[in-house]
Amino acid sequence: MSVTFEHKKNGINTENEMKRRIAEIRRDFPILNRKVNDKPLVYLDNGASTQMPKQVIDTISAYHTYHHSNVHRGVHTLSQESTDLYEEARETLKKYINASSTKEIIFTSGTTDSINLVMHSYAKKFLKKGDKILVSNMEHHANIVPWYMLSKSHDVEIVVIPITDSGELDLDTFHDLLDDDVKIVAVNHVSNALGTINPIEKITETCRERGIITVVDGAQACAHLTVDVQTLGCDFYAFSGHKMHGPTGTGLLYGRKELLDVMDPYRGGGDMILSVSFDEIIYNEAPFKFEAGTPAIAQVIGMGAAAKYINEQDKKFIHSYEQKLLEYATDKVSDVPGLKIIGTAENKISLISFIIDGVHPHDIGTILDEEAVAVRTGHHCAQPVMQRYGIPATTRASMSFYNTFEEIDALVLALKKVTDLFDVN
Amino acid sequence: MSVTFEHKKNGINTENEMKRRIAEIRRDFPILNRKVNDKPLVYLDNGASTQMPKQVIDTISAYHTYHHSNVHRGVHTLSQESTDLYEEARETLKKYINASSTKEIIFTSGTTDSINLVMHSYAKKFLKKGDKILVSNMEHHANIVPWYMLSKSHDVEIVVIPITDSGELDLDTFHDLLDDDVKIVAVNHVSNALGTINPIEKITETCRERGIITVVDGAQACAHLTVDVQTLGCDFYAFSGHKMHGPTGTGLLYGRKELLDVMDPYRGGGDMILSVSFDEIIYNEAPFKFEAGTPAIAQVIGMGAAAKYINEQDKKFIHSYEQKLLEYATDKVSDVPGLKIIGTAENKISLISFIIDGVHPHDIGTILDEEAVAVRTGHHCAQPVMQRYGIPATTRASMSFYNTFEEIDALVLALKKVTDLFDVN
Amino acid sequence: MMLTSRTKNLYQEVILDHNKKPRNYRVIDEPTHSAKGHNPLCGDRLDLYLTVSDDNVIQDVSFVGDGCAISKASASIMTTLLIGKSLEEAHEMFDGFHDLVTGKSEDDKALNNRLKVFAGVKDLPARVKCATLAWHTLNAALENKDEVTTE
Amino acid sequence: MMLTSRTKNLYQEVILDHNKKPRNYRVIDEPTHSAKGHNPLCGDRLDLYLTVSDDNVIQDVSFVGDGCAISKASASIMTTLLIGKSLEEAHEMFDGFHDLVTGKSEDDKALNNRLKVFAGVKDLPARVKCATLAWHTLNAALENKDEVTTE
Numbered sequence A, B: 001m002s003v004t005f006e007h008k009k010n011g012i013n014t015e016n017e018m019k020r021r022i023a024e025i026r027r028d029f030p031i032l033n034r035k036v037n038d039k040p041l042v043y044l045d046n047g048a049s050t051q052m053p054k055q056v057i058d059t060i061s062a063y064h065t066y067h068h069s070n071v072h073r074g075v076h077t078l079s080q081e082s083t084d085l086y087e088e089a090r091e092t093l094k095k096y097i098n099a100s101s102t103k104e105i106i107f108t109s110g111t112t113d114s115i116n117l118v119m120h121s122y123a124k125k126f127l128k129k130g131d132k133i134l135v136s137n138m139e140h141h142a143n144i145v146p147w148y149m150l151s152k153s154h155d156v157e158i159v160v161i162p163i164t165d166s167g168e169l170d171l172d173t174f175h176d177l178l179d180d181d182v183k184i185v186a187v188n189h190v191s192n193a194l195g196t197i198n199p200i201e202k203i204t205e206t207c208r209e210r211g212i213i214t215v216v217d218g219a220q221a222c223a224h225l226t227v228d229v230q231t232l233g234c235d236f237y238a239f240s241g242h243k244m245h246g247p248t249g250t251g252l253l254y255g256r257k258e259l260l261d262v263m264d265p266y267r268g269g270g271d272m273i274l275s276v277s278f279d280e281i282i283y284n285e286a287p288f289k290f291e292a293g294t295p296a297i298a299q300v301i302g303m304g305a306a307a308k309y310i311n312e313q314d315k316k317f318i319h320s321y322e323q324k325l326l327e328y329a330t331d332k333v334s335d336v337p338g339l340k341i342i343g344t345a346e347n348k349i350s351l352i353s354f355i356i357d358g359v360h361p362h363d364i365g366t367i368l369d370e371e372a373v374a375v376r377t378g379h380h381c382a383q384p385v386m387q388r389y390g391i392p393a394t395t396r397a398s399m400s401f402y403n404t405f406e407e408i409d410a411l412v413l414a415l416k417k418v419t420d421l422f423d424v425n
Numbered sequence C, D: 001m002m003l004t005s006r007t008k009n010l011y012q013e014v015i016l017d018h019n020k021k022p023r024n025y026r027v028i029d030e031p032t033h034s035a036k037g038h039n040p041l042c043g044d045r046l047d048l049y050l051t052v053s054d055d056n057v058i059q060d061v062s063f064v065g066d067g068c069a070i071s072k073a074s075a076s077i078m079t080t081l082l083i084g085k086s087l088e089e090a091h092e093m094f095d096g097f098h099d100l101v102t103g104k105s106e107d108d109k110a111l112n113n114r115l116k117v118f119a120g121v122k123d124l125p126a127r128v129k130c131a132t133l134a135w136h137t138l139n140a141a142l143e144n145k146d147e148v149t150t151e
C-alpha cells in the first residue's frame, strides 16, 4: 500500500494513527461486522444508501421505546417530548447546512419528494408556457422526471446542460444557454453516477444575477461535503436521510424563506393548516404548511442523530481520508485489465464508476457479491449519463469514511477474478 | 368493576383469564413501563399514534443492524435481502386488508400522503369543472384539505354529507345528495373525533351502482377492525403505519388495479420509471410508478411486522375486549360531573370524546398529564366536527387492546380532580 | 383530593376565578385598536378591543373569546391592569410578564402581583402560549395588525 | 484464482463462450414475428426476430441487443435450439427451462442438455430474469406483443 500522509496539522502523522481512528469509527457501525458468503462484508454501495452508526439506530429504538407519540398538538408529556425531539432535529439540521432559520427546513420523505415539492409548489405556480428549465446531463432521475412531468403539464421546455468527457459541467455552454426564458436551473451538487463535485457557487452566482431560481440536488453531497447553503447561494437544496447515515423515509428541503412564503402546499391535511371549514381553509406558515399529516417523527429524529454524529467527527480528517481512499482506489483499479473509469473530473467524492471491456456490469456485480464486495451496477437512475457515454451501465464503488484500504484491495482482487473468468486482457 | 363475560366460545370465561392475556400483551409494549411524573403512564392517545410492540421495534433495529441497503436495483446480497423484506411486507399488507394483488398495494408516507395521491393522480386527471365530491362532516383534515385544494385548482364542488346528533352519517341526506355530477365520495371508515364506525359497504354499494369512486380513510380502522377491502368494495383505502402499531413515516394506499393503471404518478424520480431520456420517459407499472425514489424501507418492513403482530393475536378476543373497555369507560365517565360525551353512535371503536361544563379541554389535558394520563385535547384535526357541535374542542381518550380497566379508573379519578378543582357539579 | 404541586401552582384561585368570571368580557363598539388572537394548538380565539387616547393612554380595553383557563384568566387580568396605563407602561408590563412565564426572571420586584399568579406556567412550556396569547394580541392591535397566531 | 462454487456453476464455459460469440446475432429483415425485451433492473434490451412458417414451425430466429452474460448466452443458446422446432415444442422447452432456473424441477430428463448449463441460476434469484428475458421476449413475439419487461 502506498499512501502519503500530510496530516501533521491534525496530529495525524502516522498511518497507524489514521488506521486506529478509522477502526474506532468502524466500531460504531454494527453492519460492518456482517458476513456475506462467510466473508466479511465489504460495503462499497454508499452512493445508494449509507450505513447507520449505532448512535442513530439506538436513538430510533429509544424513541420507539420511551417517547413515541404524535407531535405538535398534544399536551401530554410523551407528545411534548416527541415534539421537542422532532423540533430539536430541525434545529440540528438547520445548523448542519447553515440555513438562516428553522423556517427554511422542511422535512420530506427524501430527495425525490423534496424536488417534487419544488416542482409542484414553486414551479407549477410561477412558470408559464415557453419558460425553460436547465437540467444538467448528469442528473439523477429524481432531478429529471419531475421537470419532465412539468414540461408535459405546463408546456415548459427542458434544456440540457452538456457535460464534458471527463464528466464535468460544460460551463461555457451553460452560459450560452442562459436566456430570458430560463427560470430554473436544476443541478446536482455531486453526481451519483460520476462522483463529480459541481461548482455550485459559480452557477448560483450567475443565476442570481439573472433572477433564475436554483434547485440543487444534494443527495450525494450531504454525507461527504460540508454543506453551507448560504455560501452555496442556492434557492433550494434537497437531500435524504439515508444518504447521510440516517434512516430511510425522511429527507429535507431547504428553501429560501421568501420563496417558501409565496409557495402553495402540494399536500393537504392535518398540521399544515391554521383553520379548516368547508368554506375556507387557512394554511399555516412554512415549514409547517409543507408538512401535511403526521411526519416521519422517528426518522427525522434519527436524521438529526446522524447529523450530530457527523458533526462530532473530525470533518477535516474524514474528508481528507475519503480523498485518500479515492486516490488509492483510482490507482489500484487501473491495474485491472480492460477497466475504464467513467467520470474523471478533477473534483470528485470518493466514488468510482467504471466499465470493463467485454464484461457486463451485472455479471461483475454478481461475482463481486460472491466475494462479499457490495457495489452497485446499472444505470444508477441516471440513464442520460449512460446515453452520454454510450454505455448501458457501469459498476460503481462508492466509499465512505468507514471504508479501508484493505477493502479497496478486496475490491481489486475480486475484479481480477472477474477479468480472469471472462478472459479480459 | 362490573364487566360481563360472554366469551365461553373463545374459552375466555373468567375475568382472570382475560386479565392474564392482556398482561401478556402488555409485556410486548416496552413504553407501557414508562413513568410520567413518577406515576405509571396511562396511554389513552392511541387515536393519535398507537404504540409499537418490541417485535416491531426489534424488526426495525435488526434491519438497520444487519440488512440496511437500498432496494430494487442492487445485485448484492444486502440489497437483495432488503428488497425481499420490503416486498414481503407488501405481501403481508396485501393479506392484512385482503387485496387481490400486491399490485394494488402502494406504500406512501401516511394516510395524508395516500389521499393526496388519489387527489393528484386520480381526481386531477378525471374530474372536471362542475363535478362534485361528497365529503362527510366528520372527516379528518386529511380527507378535506386535499379536496379543498382540488376545488380551488379545478373548480369542482365539495358537498358535505351531514351527520346526526349522535355522530352518524345521515344516510338519507347522503342519498338525496347523489346526482350525476357526483364523481367521488370520500368518507372515513372510523371517525377519529367521534369513534363512529361508518357503514362503508352500504355506501360503496350505492356508489358502485352509480359509477362513483369511493375513497375510504381507514386511519382509525386499521388497528381496530378487520379490514377487507374486497368486502368493503371501495375503490381506494388509505391508512398509516403509526396508527396500527407500526412506525411513523409510512402508510398505504390500496387502489383497485383498473384505476391505478390509468392514473399518472404525481411524484417523479428513480424506481418509478422504465426508461428515461430527455425526450421520453416511460413509467413503470403500479405499484412502482407511485413509489418514486428510495422508499421508506425500514418503516415499511416495520409496518409489515406490525401487521404480522396483529394477525398473530386472537382478533376476536382483542376486538371484543376493546368493546368491553368502551362500555366500561362510557359507563364510568358518566359519573364525572358536567361531562358530556360527543359521539354516541351505535357502532364505535373504543374511543370517547367528551366535554366538561366550564372546563376547557386544554386544562383537562394538562391536569390529566400531571396524573400521567395521556389523552388528546383539541379539534383532533377535525374542525368541521367541532363546528357541527358548536364547541371549540374536546378531550379524547382512545383505547387500544393493551389498555386496562384500571387505566380507565385512573382516567376517571383524574377527571374528578379536574372537576373538583374547577368546582363543576 | 390530592393535586400535584405543579397543578396547584398553575391553577391558583385567582386564575380559576378570572376564568369563571372574566372581567371586561365585552365588545367595545368603536375601538381605536383591535385584533384577533389565535392559538392553533388548542383552536382558541380571542378578540381584543382598545380605546387609546391621543396622548397614548389606554382608556378602555376588553375581550371576548373562547379559551382555556390560563388564556382566559390572562386576558381578563391583563384588561384590569391596562386601563389607565400608558402604552409604554403596557409594553414594560408585557416584557416583565413574558420573562416570568418563560422562566427568564425569577422574582421581578417591579412586576404587578396580579401577574405573578402566572409563575406556574414556566414549568409547563406548552402553556406559555396560552398565557401570552392576550398579550401578543395586544401587541398586534397596537401595531395595527389584524391577526396574530402563536405557533 | 479461487472462484466460489456458485460463481463457477453460474458462469460455465458454454455460457462464457456464447456470451463472447453469440450465435444468430443479427437482424432478420422481414420477420413474421418480433418483439423487444427489456429488463429494467440492468437496463438491458434485446430485440428478437422470428420467421415462422404457416404450419407453425420456426424457420429462423435471431436477436441483437445488449446484456449480461447470462441473458446474452441464454438468448444465443435459445436461438440455436429453436430453429426447426414447432411452436408447441418451443413452449414446452420454455416451461422446462423456467422450472430449471426457478428451481422447480431438479433434473428434468426431457430438458435439452444445452439448457441445463443454466442450472446455477436457481441459486441466484436476482439472475432468473436475465436467464428468462429472451424466452419471455419470444412469448411476446409469438403473441404479437411489441414489448415485454421483466419486473
Ligand SMILES: Cc1ncc(COP(=O)(O)O)c(C=O)c1O
Residues within 6 Å of the ligand: A269, A270, A292, A293, A294, A295, B047, B048, B110, B111, B112, B113, B140, B142, B143, B188, B190, B191, B192, B217, B219, B220, B240, B381
Ligand atoms: C381519520 C384520520 N384520517 C387521517 C389521519 C391522518 O393520518 P396521518 O397523519 O398518519 O397521515 C388521521 C390521523 O390523525 C385520522 O385519524
Ligand SMILES: Cc1ncc(COP(=O)(O)O)c(C=O)c1O
Residues within 6 Å of the ligand: A047, A048, A110, A111, A112, A113, A140, A142, A143, A188, A190, A191, A192, A217, A219, A220, A240, A381, B269, B270, B292, B293, B294, B295
Ligand atoms: C444525486 C441523487 N439525487 C437524488 C437521489 C434520490 O434520492 P432518494 O431516493 O433518497 O429520494 C439520489 C439517490 O439515489 C441521488 O444519488
